[in-house]
Amino acid sequence: MSSEPTQLQSSHAVILVIDDSPDVHRLLGARLKSEPIDLICAADGAMGLRMARELRPTVILLDIDMPGMDGFEVLRQLKDDTPTHDIPVIMLTGMQSPQDKVTAFDLGAVDYICKPFDLTELRARVRSAVRSSRLVQMLAQRAQIDGLTGLYNRAHFDARLKDELSGCQRHARSLSLAVFDCDFFKQINDTYGHPAGDEVLIGIAETLQRECRASDIPCRYGGEEFCLIMPDTPPDDAFRVCERIRQNLGAMVWPRHPERSITVSVGLVGARKPSHELTAAEWLETADKNLYTAKQTGRNRTIITDLMSGSTLAKAG
Amino acid sequence: MTPPPSSGGSSEKPITSTYHDDPEMGEIIRDFVAELPQRIHAMRSAFSEQRLLDLLHLAHQLKGAGGGYGFDQISAAAARLELALKSLQTDRAADAAERAKVAIDEVTSLCRRATA
Ligand SMILES: [Mg+2]
Numbered sequence: 001m002s003s004e005p006t007q008l009q010s011s012h013a014v015i016l017v018i019d020d021s022p023d024v025h026r027l028l029g030a031r032l033k034s035e036p037i038d039l040i041c042a043a044d045g046a047m048g049l050r051m052a053r054e055l056r057p058t059v060i061l062l063d064i065d066m067p068g069m070d071g072f073e074v075l076r077q078l079k080d081d082t083p084t085h086d087i088p089v090i091m092l093t094g095m096q097s098p099q100d101k102v103t104a105f106d107l108g109a110v111d112y113i114c115k116p117f118d119l120t121e122l123r124a125r126v127r128s129a130v131r132s133s134r135l136v137q138m139l140a141q142r143a144q145i146d147g148l149t150g151l152y153n154r155a156h157f158d159a160r161l162k163d164e165l166s167g168c169q170r171h172a173r174s175l176s177l178a179v180f181d182c183d184f185f186k187q188i189n190d191t192y193g194h195p196a197g198d199e200v201l202i203g204i205a206e207t208l209q210r211e212c213r214a215s216d217i218p219c220r221y222g223g224e225e226f227c228l229i230m231p232d233t234p235p236d237d238a239f240r241v242c243e244r245i246r247q248n249l250g251a252m253v254w255p256r257h258p259e260r261s262i263t264v265s266v267g268l269v270g271a272r273k274p275s276h277e278l279t280a281a282e283w284l285e286t287a288d289k290n291l292y293t294a295k296q297t298g299r300n301r302t303i304i305t306d307l308m309s310g311s312t313l314a315k316a317g
Numbered sequence: 318m319t320p321p322p323s324s325g326g327s328s329e330k331p332i333t334s335t336y337h338d339d340p341e342m343g344e345i346i347r348d349f350v351a352e353l354p355q356r357i358h359a360m361r362s363a364f365s366e367q368r369l370l371d372l373l374h375l376a377h378q379l380k381g382a383g384g385g386y387g388f389d390q391i392s393a394a395a396a397r398l399e400l401a402l403k404s405l406q407t408d409r410a411a412d413a414a415e416r417a418k419v420a421i422d423e424v425t426s427l428c429r430r431a432t433a
Contacts, residue, residue: 023349023382030345065377094381116384116392 013037013130014055018048018074019063019092024115028061031122037130045069049077052084059129061113063092064100072107079108086136088129146220148198149205157219157227162280164217164231169274175231176238176270179287180204180245182224183263183299196256200224204249204264211245227287235270235306242266242302250300263300267291271307278307331432334387342387347433349386357428364421372421373402379424388431394424 015037017028025041032039040055042048045066052060060078064071071091078084091104091112101112110132111125144156152160161177168175182188182204189197201224208218208226217229228245230238250263267290269283278286290303297303305311336342356379363372376399383391398420405413 021378021381023378023385026345026348027382027385030341033341067374115381116389 013058013134014040015059015061015126015130016040016042016048016051016055016057017061018042018045018066018071019061020044020066021063024063024092027117028122031117031119032126035123035126037126045071045074048074049081049084052078052087053081056083057087058133059126060087060089061092061126062089062109064097064104065094072103075104075107075109086140088133090125090129146205149202149220151205151209151226152217152219154219154221157217157221157229158280160217160219161227161229161284164229165274165280165283168231169276172273173232174234174270174272175229175274176233176235176268177230177283177287178228178238178242178269178302179221179267179284179291180208180226180228180242180264181266181291181295183265183295185224188257188260188262192257192260196254199254199256200262203252203254203262207245207249207252211248212241216241227284230270233270234272235268235304238268238270239302239304242268242304246300246302265291265294265299266302267294268302268304269307270304273308275307330430332388332390332427332430333432335389336387337433339387343433346386349382349388350431350433353428353431357425360421361425364417369402369406373399373406376402376424388427391424391427391431394420394427398424 042051062071088110091109093100093112146153219227221227267287269286294301294303334346360375376395380392380395401417401420
């Protein structure tokens with residue numbers, strides 16, 4: 001689905017070369033020209049660390065022998081720092097120093113390349129590091145993605161809601177959170193079978209993704225329950241988004257059961273300036289309570305709480 | 318640049334990069350060769366002005382670069398120069414200065430013979 005991590009979509013890996021010799025930059029540039037990579041260069045350790053943190057390259061090629069901060073110290077700092085910790089590092093070593101290679105591996109380097117570069121070896125080692133780096137990124141992303149719908153999963157949602165809430169609290173920016181639950185989902189599964197149920201879940205996920213804005217974060221919370229985090233969105237705007245989603249879903253015709261429409265109930269909570277008193281768990285609790293009310297009062301409707309005014313409103317379709 | 322006269326014909330022969338047929342290397346080999354006179358000048362001035370550390374740094378860089386451009390002989394000579402300079406630095410061996418002089422002449426001659 002469209003949640004495929006960006007790193008996997010882009011064909012170009014970014015390789016950061018940290019080496020004090022301009023010749024090395026020139027040689028690598030020529031030697032890797034035909035590879036699908038973007039080469040960026042840093043002339044010393046401090047500049048290299050800065051660029052690694054800002055640009056998060058796919059792979060780093062790191063010279064050991066540099067004046068000032070040497071390659072081992074750079075490697076140590078890369079491994080100590082969360083944003084750069086997982087970037088694979090290939091050390092550039094001289095021929096005559098076996099101990100350097102051992103030290104490099106001990107510090108967390110994934111590989112080494114001897115100078116002067118052997119063309120075939122250089123390309124093979126860079127390709128292999130790019131491949132494993134992408135695999136690691138993919139696995140990390142996959143762990144956050146729901147297999148059926150391609151939306152973010154609950155693990156991602158939990159972490160993300162906390163982040164977004166504290167960001168909005170800090171900067172006094174609005175925030176809204178909606179919980180969607182498919183009405184009579186068990187009946188659909190029982191009547192039309194699990195493939196039909198899966199199709200409904202996928203359809204809800206696609207509608208969420210299509211109808212929300214790029215800055216919104218749709219997640220599959222579990223079962224037939226979905227969440228939508230809407231940063232920078234006051235409750236009344238969020239309400240319009242939720243109603244659009246609810247109405248679009250209700251109007252959809254399902255190939256497996258054209259006679260049977262699908263509706264959702266929605267619990268919504270939001271604030272123009274989220275207070276520091278409520279935690280992410282309490283936000284979710286309020287949204288859940290509203291979802292429960294929506295179910296109790298006839299389903300296929302949105303119940304909204306504005307935390308600033310303290311008012312709760314029911315809107316039915 | 319005219320190389321010093323020599324009895325051994327081989328020392329006057331131009332040397333070419335082992336990568337001279339490699340299309341992706343052509344341009345940077347030409348750049349490297351074009352910059353060699355500056356490198357030699359910098360090294361010889363550092364030598365005559367006894368700036369050993371500067372010379373050591375330049376020799377080290379040339380050692381690392383030469384082979385990459387396909388001039389292994391230049392790298393080997395630069396490595397010998399680096400070694401001689403290091404022993405000159407540490408034990409001030411009587412013959413170290415002489416070996417360094419021989420090595421820098423050797424580097425100079427090889428660099429002058431290098432062609433793209
Ligand atoms: Mg270096």
